[in-house]
Structure formats: structure tokens, C-alpha cells
Amino acid sequence: MGGAAMNADVTFLADTALAIVRAVPVTLGLFVASAIGASLLGGGLVAALTAGLAPVRGIARGWIFLFRGTPLLLQIFMVYYGLAALGPVRQGPFWPAFRDPLFCAGLAMTCCCSAYIAEVLRGALAAIPAGQIEAALACGMGRVTRLRLIVLPQMLRLALPAYGNELVMMVKSTSLASTITVLDVTGVAQQVIAHSYRTLDVFCLAAGVYLGLTGALTALLRWAERRLDPTVSDGAGEGASR
Template identity: 50%
Template sequence: MDIQFLQETLLLLLPGIPLTLALAFGSVLLGFFLALALALLRQSGLRLLDMIARAYVFIFRGSPLLVQMFLIYYGLGQFPAVRDSLFWPLLREPYWCALLSLTLCTAAYASEIIRGGLQSVPYGQIEAAWSCGMTRLQVLRRIVLPVALRQALPAYGNEMISMVKSTSLASIITLMEVTGIAAGLIAETYRALEVFTVAGAIYLAINLVLTRLLQWLEYRLTPHLRAQKSVPLVKHSRQAS
């Protein structure tokens, strides 16, 4: 491969990284709150709310993200009510359409991850909190959510990494993130192998940093694991003395 061309390609693709990060982390952040609401609806015990959440998850998890993005970007503008609404200045922009489609899609997957985390909370801890006089809201905020999020973090980290890669679909609706710029370079140079190699390396670097951050966060949220690691050191020091 031509090393000089790879270096030049890297410099040309770097300006697309901020848009890629904005789409990825914006959709993950907004999708988290929507996913949490959907998971709570599933756990509410009310049949109507549970059916609404189930239908949402079935639709957005069962259909391709690319189709959802096309429907939002190209389809919503066909309705006069949408064009006359207050949301049209946002929905006519490809960035907001991409962010909306990514958010709706990741919320469907993340809601099931969070729901699994909620179900993993031992009921004994909830009963102990009630016996201490906590209200339902206090139990949810102090006991259920911290434990559930800690349990769901590894799987949710995989979803975050997946969303970073899914931002490449935004290039289909004219957004010039990393993949969009790469497609333009290939159209000019006809050197797809080199350009996509550099683009793939950029995604790998982003996900490497994200993986390390998730590992650090999981380490911070699991002090009992750190305590288990310190036990052999204590025993070894006592035997040496």
C-alpha cells in the first residue's frame, strides 16, 4: 500500500470524526432515557403500557435501521401535517433525522438490556429497603436503578459500540461523517481498499477508547470485585511476614 496516500487519507477523514461522535453519543444519551422509560413501562404491571412498550421494541428491533432512517428522512416530509408542524425545521435536516432514527433504534435494544438489569435486582434488597421506611421512588433511585445499571453495563457497552458503527449509515442521507467522506474519496480516487482501511482504523480507534472507558466505569461501579482482588495480596503479605 502507498503509505503517503494512507496518511493523506487519514488527514482528510479526521474532520468527519466530530460528526460521527456527535451522532453516536447523542443517540446513546437520548436513547438511554427513552430506553429507561420503556423498561419501566414493561415493569409497570399495567397491560396497556406493557403492550405499548412491546410493540415499540418489536417494530424498531425487528426492522433494519437503514429502512427506519429512510422512512424518517424521506417519508415524513410527504405528510402536510409534518411540514406545517413546529418540528419541520428539524426534520428537514439530515443531521436531526439521522439522530432521531439512531435514538429510536438504540432505545429499543437498550430497553431490553435495562429491563434485564431491573429483573436481576434481588427482591430481598427491595424488601430490606421497604423495611427501612423508603418510599417506592427512593427504592427505585437508591437501590433498583444503581444495581440494575451496574448489571446491565457490559451489555449496554456493546450497544454503545454498535451505535458508533451504525453512524456510518448516516452517509446514505448526505451526512459527511467518516464514511461519507470516505465514499467521496473513493469516487475521486477509485482506491477503495486504502480509503476503507483508514476509515476502519478510525472506527477501531474510537471503539478502543470507548471500550477502555467502559472497563474503567465497570471497575469503579463494582467495588466488591476490587475487594476480591485485594484478598490474595493480603494473605500473601501475612504469609511473607
């Protein structure tokens, strides 16, 4: 009896792990799409914050205040249940998108995380020494050249640690999509629990998957930080020359 029960447990855990792993592409797709959208939108917000027009700066500040000041879960509900209930949305050309829970979750995550990424990029931009910009102006560099050769490389290096933390948080935030029926890792885990009532076992397996995803992302970010760190690169070069 004990052996049969153990075999049943092993079979259940193996089947559950396989079902959860099959949901990883949904989680990754949601994360990648939201990360790209939030990064682009965050960059646009930084450009708006540094614009010369006060109304443009005001809109950017209002966006950041709104999406940093309200919970992501509430934003997902407002997009999926709120916007979808509006007549213009239901009768408009975008209704096929807004009735898709995966799209709504991605839209909410993009809007929310863009506000945090904008603040990360703004802080990195402010940390660039003003003397370097003045030297570039003295050399006659144009705006595009100055941005490409001086501002963007340093801003990326300074922002990467905090930006990486935001990406890790985004991976974990994808679990909130399960609240609007998205069958991601957490959504599949909840489905299995509803049929088996084995909460701890299933959530432990799901947690292991998230640990694997965040661990791989963290390793990639650390590699990128080493590549962008001039002191590490110089030290590696000196070691090779010796």
C-alpha cells in the same frame, strides 16, 4: 518513477486520513446525541413496562417489537424520505429539523437503540434479588429511596456489560448515516473514493478510525465496570491496607 509514485501514494493517504479525521466530530456528535436520547427513552420504556396500566405496557412492548424487528437502515430511510414527504411535516414547525439528514439519522438511531437498551435494562432489573426489595420495604424505605439506594446501583452494574456492547454497536451504526448524505467518517470516505477510485486504501483508513473510536470506548467501559465491581474494589482496598 518508483519514488515519485510512492511519494504520491503517501501524500494521498495522508490527505485522506486528515479528511477522515476531520469528520470524526460529526460521527461522535451523532453517537453521543443518539446514545443519550436512546438511554433516556430506554429508561422510560422500562418504567412503562413495569407500570400498572396494561395500555401503557402494551405501547412499550409494541415500540420494542417494532424497532427491534426492523432494520436500522430502513428506519433511517423512513424518517428521512418517508416522514419528510408528509404534508403536515413539510408545512409544520419541525420541517427545518426533518430536512436535516443529521437530525433524521439521530432520530432513527435514538428510536431503534432505545428498544435494545430497554431490553438490557429490563433484564438487569429482573436480575435484582427480590429479597433485597422485600428487605427495603420491611425497613420502611419509600419508593424513591429504594430506587436510589438499591435498584439503580445494582441495575447499572448488572446492565453495564450488555449496555456497553450496545454503545459499541451504536458507534459502528453511525456509518449508516452516510446513506442519506451525512458527511461522517464513512460519508467522507465515500466522497474520496468517488474521486480517486481507491476503495481499499480509503476504507482501510476509515476502518482504522472506527477501531480507534471503539477501542477508546471499550477501554472506558472496562474502567467503569471495574469501578462498579464491589469485589475488585474490595480487593484493591485490602491490597492497599497490607
